[in-house]
Amino acid sequence: MTDSTKYLLEEEQIPKAWYNVVADLPEPPAPVLHPGTGQPVGPDDLAPLFPMALIGQEVSADREIGIPDPVRDVYRLWRPTPLYRARRLEQALDTPAKIFYKYEGVSPTGSHKPNTAVAQAFYNKEEGITKIATETGAGQWGSSLAFAGGVFGIEIRVFMVKVSYQQKPYRRAMMETFGASCVASPSTETEAGKAVLADNPDSTGSLGIAISEAVEIAATNDDTKYALGSVLNHVLTHQTVVGQEAILQMEMADAYPDVLVGCTGGGSNFAGLVFPFIGNKLRGGPDVEVVAVEPAACPSLTRGQFAYDFGDTKMMTPLVKMHTLGASFVPPGFHAGGLRYHGMGPLVSHLFDLDLIRAVAYHQTECFTAGVQFARSEGITPAPEANHAVKGAIDEALKCKAEGTSRNILFNLCGHGHFDMTAYSEYHAGNLKDEDYSQDELAMALAGLPKVAAE
Numbered sequence: 381m382t383d384s385t386k387y388l389l390e391e392e393q394i395p396k397a398w399y400n401v402v403a404d405l406p407e408p409p410a411p412v413l414h415p416g417t418g419q420p421v422g423p424d425d426l427a428p429l430f431p432m433a434l435i436g437q438e439v440s441a442d443r444e445i446g447i448p449d450p451v452r453d454v455y456r457l458w459r460p461t462p463l464y465r466a467r468r469l470e471q472a473l474d475t476p477a478k479i480f481y482k483y484e485g486v487s488p489t490g491s492h493k494p495n496t497a498v499a500q501a502f503y504n505k506e507e508g509i510t511k512i513a514t515e516t517g518a519g520q521w522g523s524s525l526a527f528a529g530g531v532f533g534i535e536i537r538v539f540m541v542k543v544s545y546q547q548k549p550y551r552r553a554m555m556e557t558f559g560a561s562c563v564a565s566p567s568t569e570t571e572a573g574k575a576v577l578a579d580n581p582d583s584t585g586s587l588g589i590a591i592s593e594a595v596e597i598a599a600t601n602d603d604t605k606y607a608l609g610s611v612l613n614h615v616l617t618h619q620t621v622v623g624q625e626a627i628l629q630m631e632m633a634d635a636y637p638d639v640l641v642g643c644t645g646g647g648s649n650f651a652g653l654v655f656p657f658i659g660n661k662l663r664g665g666p667d668v669e670v671v672a673v674e675p676a677a678c679p680s681l682t683r684g685q686f687a688y689d690f691g692d693t694k695m696m697t698p699l700v701k702m703h704t705l706g707a708s709f710v711p712p713g714f715h716a717g718g719l720r721y722h723g724m725g726p727l728v729s730h731l732f733d734l735d736l737i738r739a740v741a742y743h744q745t746e747c748f749t750a751g752v753q754f755a756r757s758e759g760i761t762p763a764p765e766a767n768h769a770v771k772g773a774i775d776e777a778l779k780c781k782a783e784g785t786s787r788n789i790l791f792n793l794c795g796h797g798h799f800d801m802t803a804y805s806e807y808h809a810g811n812l813k814d815e816d817y818s819q820d821e822l823a824m825a826l827a828g829l830p831k832v833a834a835e
């Protein structure tokens with residue numbers, strides 16, 4: 381290491397380009413297919429929903445995608461995010477391992493999601509779009525896009541799953557503070573919402589229904605596009621600011637990770653941390669072990685199938701090849717709302733298939749136990765999703781202890797849990813239940829996978 385990298389100014393630590401892992405993979409990922417024709421989709425098929433710049437990034441094989449200056453200027457509000465060594469957690473575990481974590485909770489909304497929200501709002505603005513419709517479950521994505529829309533002067537309308545809308549009034553208030561409007565889904569503002577309500581006036585909603593509502597608004601209004609906070613290639617690519625900063629910061633700490641750990645819902649915070657390190661390895665750099673941690677109640681990597689499937693419950697989206705539990709899968713209720721998606725991002729799925737990463741699944745109670753231990757030693761209360769990464773990192777550290785080896789463990793602490801304290805209360809009261817997804821329901825949802833000739 382040179383002194384110049386050791387003493388980089390904070391400003392210089394913010395990457396100037398996003399990293400696209402596709403450029404370094406031994407095989408390209410499978411194409412996205414049109415559900416009607418079974419043929420790869422073209423840009424025109426996606427144009428009603430996304431600006432062209434993002435469609436271009438979705439299929440790009442360029443290693444670097446330059447970060448526009450206006451986006452980097454907004455990143456400067458909270459980036460670079462800190463990378464800490466969890467010394468007190470190491471002591472509490474009595475492990476010879478060194479545990480590092482990258483903390484994305486310092487962003488305007490408390491998670492990694494603004495990293496892509498800001499970029500997406502910018503490209504929409506550039507192409508003259510004035511409104512974006514989106515959905516949100518727990519509220520992390522809705523509030524992040526609300527912030528980004530406010531920055532670039534785009535009207536954001538968020539369809540929030542009704543049960544969350546009722547249970548999480550503070551997330552809703554945050555969206556409104558940033559200037560967005562938030563509607564409980566199912567709503568009477570769309571045909572999709574009305575159809576659900578006609579069937580079941582008391583419906584508490586689902587992410588699938590909220591997606592259908594937001595997509596309908598975008599597809600039927602010329603001035604409105606749609607935005608997604610995870611899963612898609614361009615979203616994962618935007619998140620690589622996390623891993624690129626971490627590479628520099630680990631260098632400043634004179635260390636390189638042996639193991640990387642992240643939690644996986646759609647895969648974006650995980651990809652953001654690990655893809656730049658995997659890229660290093662694929663270009664001849666140091667080896668690194670990579671662990672994806674998912675909830676046992678929604679185990680798309682460890683128990684799903686790698687197959688073409690729909691992105692939404694209503695089967696309206698194009699078909700993507702991913703590790704999936706089946707689009708009709710409805711996970712049992714648990715507190716890590718951000719990890720309740722039936723599929724895994726196609727790029728993360730592809731890397732799993734190529735054995736570049738491995739996956740483990742944990743129950744929520746053991747993850748909360750890990751999160752509470754982390755909070756008591758490090759002073760940060762993690763988001764329930766992030767507790768999965770904490771649990772994964774702690775298990776790696778305990779493995780080192782058992783083997784008497786020291787390894788550098790780096791995990792992504794993708795958000796704080798300040799809006800999720802109800803979940804912690806439930807944990808403290810002993811009310812959390814650990815649900816496994818039933819094998820019968822899994823078999824049924826997988827039997828419903830679309831038949832695709834290209835496979």
Ligand SMILES: *Cc1c(COP(=O)(O)O)cnc(C)c1O
Binds near residue numbers: 493610646649719
């Ligand atoms: C949305 C969210 C997740 C899950 O999404 P990924 O795309 O898998 O990162 C995880 N953690 C937090 C804090 C989130 O807000």
